Amino acid sequence: MPHPRPVGKDAGGFSYTRRVNFVETDMAGIVHFSAYFRYMEEAEHALWRAAGLTIGDIEKTGGWPRVSATFDYKSPLRFDDEFQITVRVGAVTRRSFRYDFMFTRGDVLIGTGSITAVSSTKEDGRLRAVDVPQEFIARLRAAAGHVGGS
Amino acid sequence: MPHPRPVGKDAGGFSYTRRVNFVETDMAGIVHFSAYFRYMEEAEHALWRAAGLTIGDIEKTGGWPRVSATFDYKSPLRFDDEFQITVRVGAVTRRSFRYDFMFTRGDVLIGTGSITAVSSTKEDGRLRAVDVPQEFIARLRAAAGHVGGS
Amino acid sequence: MPHPRPVGKDAGGFSYTRRVNFVETDMAGIVHFSAYFRYMEEAEHALWRAAGLTIGDIEKTGGWPRVSATFDYKSPLRFDDEFQITVRVGAVTRRSFRYDFMFTRGDVLIGTGSITAVSSTKEDGRLRAVDVPQEFIARLRAAAGHVGGS
Amino acid sequence: MPHPRPVGKDAGGFSYTRRVNFVETDMAGIVHFSAYFRYMEEAEHALWRAAGLTIGDIEKTGGWPRVSATFDYKSPLRFDDEFQITVRVGAVTRRSFRYDFMFTRGDVLIGTGSITAVSSTKEDGRLRAVDVPQEFIARLRAAAGHVGGS
Numbered sequence: 001m002p003h004p005r006p007v008g009k010d011a012g013g014f015s016y017t018r019r020v021n022f023v024e025t026d027m028a029g030i031v032h033f034s035a036y037f038r039y040m041e042e043a044e045h046a047l048w049r050a051a052g053l054t055i056g057d058i059e060k061t062g063g064w065p066r067v068s069a070t071f072d073y074k075s076p077l078r079f080d081d082e083f084q085i086t087v088r089v090g091a092v093t094r095r096s097f098r099y100d101f102m103f104t105r106g107d108v109l110i111g112t113g114s115i116t117a118v119s120s121t122k123e124d125g126r127l128r129a130v131d132v133p134q135e136f137i138a139r140l141r142a143a144a145g146h147v148g149g150s
Numbered sequence: 151m152p153h154p155r156p157v158g159k160d161a162g163g164f165s166y167t168r169r170v171n172f173v174e175t176d177m178a179g180i181v182h183f184s185a186y187f188r189y190m191e192e193a194e195h196a197l198w199r200a201a202g203l204t205i206g207d208i209e210k211t212g213g214w215p216r217v218s219a220t221f222d223y224k225s226p227l228r229f230d231d232e233f234q235i236t237v238r239v240g241a242v243t244r245r246s247f248r249y250d251f252m253f254t255r256g257d258v259l260i261g262t263g264s265i266t267a268v269s270s271t272k273e274d275g276r277l278r279a280v281d282v283p284q285e286f287i288a289r290l291r292a293a294a295g296h297v298g299g300s
Numbered sequence: 301m302p303h304p305r306p307v308g309k310d311a312g313g314f315s316y317t318r319r320v321n322f323v324e325t326d327m328a329g330i331v332h333f334s335a336y337f338r339y340m341e342e343a344e345h346a347l348w349r350a351a352g353l354t355i356g357d358i359e360k361t362g363g364w365p366r367v368s369a370t371f372d373y374k375s376p377l378r379f380d381d382e383f384q385i386t387v388r389v390g391a392v393t394r395r396s397f398r399y400d401f402m403f404t405r406g407d408v409l410i411g412t413g414s415i416t417a418v419s420s421t422k423e424d425g426r427l428r429a430v431d432v433p434q435e436f437i438a439r440l441r442a443a444a445g446h447v448g449g450s
Numbered sequence: 451m452p453h454p455r456p457v458g459k460d461a462g463g464f465s466y467t468r469r470v471n472f473v474e475t476d477m478a479g480i481v482h483f484s485a486y487f488r489y490m491e492e493a494e495h496a497l498w499r500a501a502g503l504t505i506g507d508i509e510k511t512g513g514w515p516r517v518s519a520t521f522d523y524k525s526p527l528r529f530d531d532e533f534q535i536t537v538r539v540g541a542v543t544r545r546s547f548r549y550d551f552m553f554t555r556g557d558v559l560i561g562t563g564s565i566t567a568v569s570s571t572k573e574d575g576r577l578r579a580v581d582v583p584q585e586f587i588a589r590l591r592a593a594a595g596h597v598g599g600s
Binding site: 021022023038041042045049054055063079080 | 471472473488491492495499504505513529530
């Protein structure tokens with residue numbers, strides 16, 4: 001699926017290439033707006049693999065639950081379009097951090113989005129927020145080709 | 151599906167009741183974060199029906215393409231949970247307007263979100279923004295039980 | 301969502317009413333063929349609720365994994381169409397049983413399908429087939445309005 | 451996504467490689483049974499691309515509507531699993547033809563399925579069945595590495 005392709009260290013960001021599936025279109029003939037949130041997660045997990053990370057034992061971790069997700073749509077995608085998603089690790093707080101995404105098709109900006117995830121543990125079926133592991137962030141940043149402290 | 155249930159005029163907002171389907175859960179045992187965007191659209195279209203509106207000839211209108219969508223997650227939903235979505239018509243600009251959504255399960259706040267849609271026409275397969283029909287907004291607001299100029 | 305509506309005992313079968321969501325359409329302007337499998341499961345779980353059954357502790361049961369699913373398409377569904385799904389309990393073997401589904405919109409036959417599910421337990425993360433609980437089948441059949449031994 | 455990889459002419463069939471996305475899992479911890487129908491279509495369209503075919507003007511063709519779809523599940527898929535789908539062109543009738551699919555993960559058989567599609571034209575928004583273009587079938591078979599008249 002991926003062809004993961006780290007872009008230049010100047011730009012920073014991890015690049016993931018994807019093609020639009022038929023089922024992701026709707027009767028307006030373009031990709032449904034909800035599909036972009038699935039695309040962002042796919043790119044997130046491709047970054048994880050590039051960083052040598054796994055989702056691990058989701059029964060214990062809760063799997064990085066989301067606290068926020070956004071997308072701004074600039075230009076539509078259509079069936080069979082191939083497009084790139086560039087992921088960067090954005091703001092990090094004590095217990096959460098943000099991924100920033102940019103979608104492009106060739107030179108066309110498709111849109112930008114973000115997902116904020118919280119670090120958690122699962123106990124007795126309930127999620128509890130915990131401090132973000134610094135090693136985790138460091139590995140994501142290295143895989144995303146971030147330079148300096150960015 | 152809906153049981154559409156306009157809430158009191160004080161609170162304002164149109165209420166839509168929904169139950170979580172199995173396919174909407176993921177391996178973390180909760181509803182996947184992308185499903186909330188589908189839920190918001192379902193509530194939007196239930197409001198349309200309550201307002202006597204239809205999506206009309208999407209070949210000509212383009213079907214209200216989205217320019218932005220957001221969701222903030224407060225508490226998870228699980229399989230078979232029944233929950234309410236309250237929709238309000240938010241900010242209106244010349245060519246776009248925003249829906250504001252609040253999700254609750256009983257007294258529990260599940261989260262809040264928004265969708266901003268643009269008024270458009272489709273010509274030769276390309277979308278062009280046009281002025282939002284005032285009648286359209288007025289009917290949505292009436293169906294949503296908004297009071298005064300809110 | 302449902303308005304579950306048991307049909308006459310003559311016909312047999314449990315009836316579930318559903319409306320097509322926008323996201324379920326594709327660029328051909330009709331409901332995507334994969335959506336019918338989700339619809340069948342929704343009707344299955346509506347039947348469960350009518351029978352007073354729940355999916356229970358899926359960590360222990362595995363959640364009735366499917367061994368087979370089929371659908372034959374007769375007439376398309378479109379956005380906002382309201383349609384009925386009639387569910388019957390079909391063939392029962394020692395460790396599995398089949399649901400039979402008929403989809404109609406008014407007098408129009410939309411299609412027919414089936415899901416065969418196996419009774420299982422989950423041990424150390426692995427599923428193992430077990431005998432179908434007879435009480436389970438009896439309650440489904442009662443809720444589906446089956447007559448005699450059918 | 452694809453890495454399309456035609457397998458040997460002996461075996462016949464077109465091979466498509468895919469990875470399981472998180473959203474495709476459900477609370478039972480495995481891929482939801484409806485996802486396999488989306489996977490089959492992805493493999494179908496990868497075969498089209500390998501054959502130099504496109505879905506063309508769906509407004510005129512109707513996009514090969516399905517008349518039947520089936521899947522038999524043998525072993526579950528889990529998050530991040532990489533698996534292969536082998537597609538063959540099966541029975542061809544005057545106005546329809548069948549794709550046969552085999553899913554494997556390494557040496558493990560995941561399941562088998564089929565999709566039967568009908569050749570159609572769209573006139574005044576209504577679909578009408580037409581003869582399957584022989585050239586279309588010939589190109590699919592060539593891309594799928596079928597030998598002889600198989």
